[in-house]
Amino acid sequence: MAELKFIKAGAQEREPACCGPVQSAQQSHAREEEWPAWATGTLMTDAGVIPVISTDLTASDHWEHLKCRTSSFRNDYSVAPGLYAVGTPDRNTDVFVSANYKLSFDALRKALKGLSAWVLVLDTKGINVWCAAGKGTFGTEELVRRISFAKLDRVVDHRKIIVPQLGAPGISAPGVKKVSGFKVCYGPVRAEDVGAYIAAGYEATLEMRRVKFSFVDRLVLTPMEINPAMKKYYPAYALIMLAIFGLQPTGIFFGDAFSGGLPFLLLGLTAILAGALVTPVLLPFIPFRSFAVKGWITGVLAVFLCMNFIPMAGRVNSVLLFFTYLFFPLASSYVALQFTGSTTFTGISGVRKELKITIPLYISGSVVSLILLLVYKLGEWRFI
Amino acid sequence: MKYLSNTASLEFFPDRCVGCGMCVEVCPHGVFTMEDRKAVIVDRDRCMECGACAGNCAFGALKVDKGVGCAAALINGMISGGEPSCGCSGENKKSDCC
Secondary structure, X not given: OOOOOEOOHHHHHOOOOOOOOOOXXXXXXXXXEOOOOOEEEEEEEOOEEEEEEOOOOOHHXXXXXXXXXXXXXXXXXXXXXXXXXXXXXXXXXXXXEEEOEHHHHHHHHHHOOOOOEEEEEXXXXXXXXXXHHHHXXXXXXXXXXXXXXXXXXXXXXXXXXXXXXXXXXXXXXXXXXXXXXXXXXXXXXXXHHXXXXXXXXXXXXXXXXXXXXXXXXXXXXXXXXXXXXXXXXXXXXXXXXXHHHHEEOOEEOXXXXXXXXXXXXXXXXXXXXXXXXXXXXXXXXXXXXXXXXXXXXXXXXXXXXXXXXXXXXXXXXXXXXXXXXXXXXXXXXXXXXXXXXXXXXXXXXXHHHHHHHHHHHHHHHHHHHHHHHHHHHHHHOOOO | OOOOOOOOOOEEOHHHOOOOOHHHHHOOOOOEEEEOOEEEEOOHHHOOOOXXXXXXXXXXXXXXXXXXXXXXXXXXXXHHOOXXXXXXXXXXXXXXOO
């Protein structure tokens, strides 16, 4: 077996390859990495040595996938771009294109089980096909460049590459054909349908061409909605609430801070969960198409439930009640609006329209909320 | 599921359409169908403005104000005064070229 050197995409970026040809995985002399567990051997071609990859996912792959869904682990989960082989491909074998996000790469290699294929991995900076296509990193330029670096024309005799359909927003099939000579055929949306697509004579059914957004699809996305909201907004919010309830004319009292503040900490948590978990999961069942409205409705209901179950430590006066029903549904609405970035069907014009209406409401709502808290505080201190 | 109605910026110029069917193939939401060897828009409200149809139409029969419908990205763009950017597509990572 020829000795291969693997580099991570990140390591490659540090190479002074500015404007010159970026080296592909199998040609690079950059920082040597451990031989990946999913590379099982090598194949000699007219374009050099190509790594052969496994179509079986291991327990550690699955564990990494779970971490991707729940944490920032996904920000650095990539494979080296370049050409790979599955099975025993020859000069007539199909070429499939993928992104260098390992989750995307793994979905494809798993789907190619039992088949022979070439897999051309683009450098999408570790981002999945659809998102990278939206930003253009999975794009015509990168595809043409990668075809050239991999010397694909020397590896195969045909001139056809199969690109996942969701890569289409970044790819111009006529443009790729013009520059590289390769004809782009759009495969199915989901890698798991690749086998059926080939079996049907490279025809994707209507079903394979549609993007769905099922209960499970939505559910797996929610941790990445909850996490940032908890990190970005919650600590500051909690601090402010504790300070407001703890602050007395004679100093800060921790007992007061907790007895008064705790219900509001729970309400804050409820608002985040209403916007980042309940709204996405129940998306089709919540009335209206606007995400801001959906989030607000969920928020009102969640606050109502909370108010009837959380003992408010005898502090519910009309000012705090007004604050509660003003602020928390708005917070839920704002958080729910962020989910537009994760959905499969929201367009930029629609989100722009929502923001134009809601941003002034969020800002004025927050200002009024703050004033209400001050009014409550001054009332408590018997200033008004 | 559909998003807000009558907001998509999708435009179709039927006189330029040669009926190749590429838009029907790339659209992830079934916005188009073929009728009498020409494309027709069957459901505009399903359009998410991904730009796949316009970018792959060799005849310039489609136009769309392409973009990612992501509130976080648009808000970041408003704050920074620049392009919408959510920082989740690698654009904030160290660039590898010039």
